[in-house]
Amino acid sequence: MLSILQILLMILGAVKFVMIVHIAMSWLINFQVLNLRQPLVYQIWEGLNRLLEPLYSRIRRFLPDMNGLDLAPLVAFLAVYALEIIIRNNAGIFL
Template sequence: MGSLIQIIFMLLNIVWWIVIIHVIMSWLLNFGILNYNQSFVRQIWTSLERILEPIYRPIRSALPSLGGLDLAPLIVLLGITAIRIIISRNAMYLM
């Protein structure tokens, strides 16, 4: 059971870093540091959007409209942290 918990933590870490990379890349695109017209940048951005949109969509529909401010990545990161805490606190009961 311990290896299953480690696999879950590894998957949560991967999602965590994908969200962080997506947020940083969105800042770089918005501030004009990265150019969306470059094929490599566009390819990475579209891939990240395809991966994260199914996670973001239900959160965005539940949150009120805040104009240009998107809180979905923050909610996802808080959710991942909460899941980590719940699993680590209850790991002894799962084994």
């Protein structure tokens, strides 16, 4: 059971990493540090969007319209972090 717990925590860590990269990249694109006309930047951006958009779209259905402010990545990141805390605090049950 310990290895399943460690695999779950590793997957949540990878999801958090991908979300942080996506959030940082969106800021860099919005502040025009990165340019989507560069092929590598565009490919990475599209890949991250394809990975995370199914998660974000489900969250956006429940959030109110914020006039251009997208809080779905923040809510998703907090949910993943809360799930990790819950798993860590209740690890003794599974062992």
